[in-house]
Amino acid sequence: MTVFVFGNSDLESDSLPLRLLPRLQSRFPNITFETKDPNEEWAVPEDMTILDTVLGIDTVSVFSDLDVFSRPPRLSLHDFDALANMLYLKKLGKIGKINIIGIPPAISEEGALEGVSALLASQFSGSELRSSYTGHRPG
Numbered sequence: 001m002t003v004f005v006f007g008n009s010d011l012e013s014d015s016l017p018l019r020l021l022p023r024l025q026s027r028f029p030n031i032t033f034e035t036k037d038p039n040e041e042w043a044v045p046e047d048m049t050i051l052d053t054v055l056g057i058d059t060v061s062v063f064s065d066l067d068v069f070s071r072p073p074r075l076s077l078h079d080f081d082a083l084a085n086m087l088y089l090k091k092l093g094k095i096g097k098i099n100i101i102g103i104p105p106a107i108s109e110e111g112a113l114e115g116v117s118a119l120l121a122s123q124f125s126g127s128e129l130r131s132s133y134t135g136h137r138p139g
Contacts, residue, residue, distance in 0.1 A: 005052075050098070050101065060103055
């Protein structure tokens with residue numbers, strides 16, 4: 001299984017997925033995590049899982065349909081973001097099944113790590129997925 005990780009390390013509000021990456025790789029050694037620029041061209045797998053910041057949510061959540069996201073106005077190519085690129089790929093028929101693990105920008109790093117880990121361990125588990133994650137640990 002491969003998880004594409006989107007984020008911008010220069011923006012505090014969009015860097016959390018990237019900051020979680022080392023600990024997620026440690027907890028889930030059988031998952032391949034690939035950092036991607038959502039606006040560059042890359043091979044699109046048939047079953048795509050993405051980890052990204054999602055505005056307007058309060059908890060780590062999974063989205064399996066791009067149509068649940070609101071579309072901001074597009075005035076120029078500078079407004080072309082991850083959602084616009086994925087909608088374009090969907091229109092071209094290049095995206096089949098998609099799961100977006102959304103992280104709210106205001107969540108703590110520890111809360112995000114636990115939420116993402118729980119989703120990976122439950123919803124995306126299978127015989128190929130082995131994890132050292134055992135659930136929330138007392139703080």
